[in-house]
Amino acid sequence: GESVGLHLPTLSVQEGDNSIINCAYSNSASDYFIWYKQESGKGPQFIIDIRSNMDKRQGQRVTVLLNKTVKHLSLQIAATQPGDSAVYFCAENEGGADGLTFGKGTHLIIQP
């Protein structure tokens, strides 16, 4: 069943603002988490990942935060640009053979 969820199906932000996309997970045994970006008409693409022994990981303009106490994952995008408009999925690796478990996705809309 669904063990990874997102708080908002749609998030609208002004261009240039920071975006925060949230995700809750329920399996405390998950040891690896990924954020994917899916642009319209394309397949999901890897953005950033984090292992369960870390709290924070930074990439270029993106930061992932992991709070294991409350089983919460977030993706922060700095200085949001029009090209950031997409659906963002969190996913967790519960260790099963059937791969990652995905959330339903948040559609990030960039307002000019």
Next chain:
Amino acid sequence: DVKVTQSSRYLVKRTGEKVFLECVQDMDHENMFWYRQDPGLGLRLIYFSYDVKMKEKGDIPEGYSVSREKKERFSLILESASTNQTSMYLCASSWTGGTGELFFGEGSRLTVL
């Protein structure tokens, strides 16, 4: 550059037709997956395979079958397409012993009339 290639980006089929969706990966990954993606439902796993000729049912296997005759190729088959199988189909692969990261193809949008 690693690549997962889905042979058809857009297909239109009629109810009752047999449909083949092909997926090829060039990363020598052991694991391959087929998902369907529908608005509001996210990604749902149809079938996966962890080795040649091996297959496992995912969450929604009904109405589908798969074939993995070669390591690099994983095919999804709709024996008799129905309108409720209109969807975006995504193929993915991963490496056994890795983090579990999935590499996705660009997707195949199937419309069944």
